[in-house]
Amino acid sequence: MPDEIPDPITELAALAAQHHELYEAWISAGFTERQAIELLKTVIAVKEGGGA
Numbered sequence: 001m002p003d004e005i006p007d008p009i010t011e012l013a014a015l016a017a018q019h020h021e022l023y024e025a026w027i028s029a030g031f032t033e034r035q036a037i038e039l040l041k042t043v044i045a046v047k048e049g050g051g052a
Contacts, residue, residue: 019044 009017019040026036 022043023036023040026039027033031039
């Protein structure tokens, strides 16, 4: 039995939560759902090296 307890949150789940928080923050700031999604798509594309 390993001495360490595995982290229940995977890197992918953590990233998804961060993206959701960004989306919710933009909605709270007054952006429309469509605008928030477009902003999120841009953030993801830039992080992946695809540019805007």
